Amino acid sequence: MKKISCRFLQRAIYYAPDELRHCCQRYYVKGKLMGDVKVLSAKNNSDVSLENIIKAKNELIEKINKGEKTDCYGCPLLEKAEWKKVEDEKFDHISIEHHAKCNMRCRYCSDTYYGGKLANYDIQKSLNELITNNKIRDDVQVAWGGGEPTIVKDFDKIIELVNKKIKPKTQRFFSNAINYSEIIAELMKKNEATLTTSVDAGSIETFKLVRKVNQYEKVLKNLKKYYEQSPNNLIIKYILTEDNSSISEIESFVKDMKKYGLSNANFLISSNYYDEKLSLDQGITIIYFHHLLIKNNATTCALDEHVRPRINKIASTLLNENRLLEKYPDTIKNIIQDLKEKKKSVKNIIVWGVGPYANLLLNNSVTFAESNVEFFVDSNPHKQGKKFRNSTVLKPDQILKSNLPILIAASFWYHDIVKQIKSEYKVDTSRILSSSII
Numbered sequence: 001m002k003k004i005s006c007r008f009l010q011r012a013i014y015y016a017p018d019e020l021r022h023c024c025q026r027y028y029v030k031g032k033l034m035g036d037v038k039v040l041s042a043k044n045n046s047d048v049s050l051e052n053i054i055k056a057k058n059e060l061i062e063k064i065n066k067g068e069k070t071d072c073y074g075c076p077l078l079e080k081a082e083w084k085k086v087e088d089e090k091f092d093h094i095s096i097e098h099h100a101k102c103n104m105r106c107r108y109c110s111d112t113y114y115g116g117k118l119a120n121y122d123i124q125k126s127l128n129e130l131i132t133n134n135k136i137r138d139d140v141q142v143a144w145g146g147g148e149p150t151i152v153k154d155f156d157k158i159i160e161l162v163n164k165k166i167k168p169k170t171q172r173f174f175s176n177a178i179n180y181s182e183i184i185a186e187l188m189k190k191n192e193a194t195l196t197t198s199v200d201a202g203s204i205e206t207f208k209l210v211r212k213v214n215q216y217e218k219v220l221k222n223l224k225k226y227y228e229q230s231p232n233n234l235i236i237k238y239i240l241t242e243d244n245s246s247i248s249e250i251e252s253f254v255k256d257m258k259k260y261g262l263s264n265a266n267f268l269i270s271s272n273y274y275d276e277k278l279s280l281d282q283g284i285t286i287i288y289f290h291h292l293l294i295k296n297n298a299t300t301c302a303l304d305e306h307v308r309p310r311i312n313k314i315a316s317t318l319l320n321e322n323r324l325l326e327k328y329p330d331t332i333k334n335i336i337q338d339l340k341e342k343k344k345s346v347k348n349i350i351v352w353g354v355g356p357y358a359n360l361l362l363n364n365s366v367t368f369a370e371s372n373v374e375f376f377v378d379s380n381p382h383k384q385g386k387k388f389r390n391s392t393v394l395k396p397d398q399i400l401k402s403n404l405p406i407l408i409a410a411s412f413w414y415h416d417i418v419k420q421i422k423s424e425y426k427v428d429t430s431r432i433l434s435s436s437i438i
């Protein structure tokens with residue numbers, strides 16, 4: 001029987017110091033930031049038992065299906081579908097953020113992540129319980145955050161447990177890169193991990209203002225070291241905030257990427273999730289930023305899941321209000337004009353990716369509003385053959401049977417999909433639609 005749920009309620013677990021969470025989704029309902037939904041309070045080992053996790057997940061799903069107002073209220077990821085019972089599911093997403101110790105104090109972050117709390121429970125014990133009960137799916141993704149993952153005492157032990165017993169095909173590390181971790185670099189080299197580091201500044205001064213430490217150059221040096229080990233698996237992020245979004249700051253960031261030999265890296269443009277809206281100037285900055293990075297030979301540059309819904313809301317104004325552009329130089333006016341022209345080339349498209357990001361793109365984009373999606377593909381075998389927006393999801397090799405442009409509907413895995421299109425399917429990258437199309 002069909003019921004309302006989401007993939008995180010069904011199959012994800014996020015370990016925080018004093019609670020377990022279902023997700024790290026963030027969205028707004030009537031001006032209120034929602035998401036980051038709690039499974040249970042974790043005061044000791046018995047609180048985080050598998051039995052308690054399943055029970056709490058079931059209780060929340062039941063309330064949602066009774067129409068009660070829950071912490072998931074208004075979430076765009078809720079979907080009525082043939083979901084399994086939670087007890088019959090296996091976890092496909094485990095996020096290890098069981099401490100709040102950090103060597104930075106970013107202005108956009110909070111005590112929740114850098115306040116110093118350590119886990120009230122033994123995370124290794126809990127992971128072992130999932131392993132011994134065969135509750136981990138073969139395509140599980142393990143993500144590492146915190147706090148700063150590289151500075152906690154038990155980092156080496158937990159990573160050993162994950163590598164030896166969970167053996168995820170891929171792990172996602174979120175680190176500020178003040179430290180260089182040989183373990184992370186080794187996993188990246190073996191194509192078993194990606195590292196995402198936010199830089200958020202194009203100068204020592206702005207870095208100090210945003211991140212509260214004087215470590216701009218050290219972070220860039222460490223990113224260069226990671227890049228030399230594994231260029232494909234490094235993602236350099238930039239969270240746009242009111243402190244670092246000027247044209248001159250991002251131009252300076254792009255220059256420094258060149259100086260440190262990082263121009264060819266993968267980039268991700270993000271925004272502060274505490275800001276419900278992007279300003280029109282931030283919208284222009286994002287489009288220009290994307291253009292500059294690609295012009296400087298970035299391998300990829302994507303807009304993340306915070307930017308995408310926010311830029312969708314202002315896209316029409318950005319593309320159509322010429323007055324807005326008056327104060328900007330001709331280069332920027334021309335970039336916006338080019339984006340407007342793109343609409344003609346996207347009448348029929350193929351979409352790669354059937355996650356929430358695909359809905360974000362297709363439901364609200366000014367440019368894609370009138371596009372016809374010929375078919376969807378996804379590399380995850382668990383998604384192939386299933387229905388998405390009334391189409392059956394196909395295997396990626398179907399892109400070889402067509403010459404249509406490909407829209408990559410993903411943010412975090414954008415670089416990986418580009419790699420597959422180029423290396424595995426040998427498809428000309430000119431078929432990939434720019435991720436700056438809004």
Ligand SMILES: C[S@@+](CC[C@H](N)C(=O)[O-])C[C@H]1O[C@@H](n2cnc3c(N)ncnc32)[C@H](O)[C@@H]1O
Nearest residue numbers: 108113145146147148174175176198271272273
């Ligand atoms: C809380 S951090 C922990 C990991 C690590 N210390 C780091 O900064 O990468 C996890 C992720 O959340 C992102 N993040 C934190 N606060 C944010 C905010 N207000 N808006 C958008 N992203 C944010 C960080 O950039 C990082 O990628």
Ligand code: SF4
Nearest residue numbers: 006022023025072075
């Ligand atoms: S429905 Fe949304 S808020 Fe609730 S667990 Fe799923 S992703 Fe998180």
Ligand code: SF4
Nearest residue numbers: 102104106109113176
């Ligand atoms: S480095 Fe990460 S955890 Fe630390 S303060 Fe910044 S965003 Fe928060």
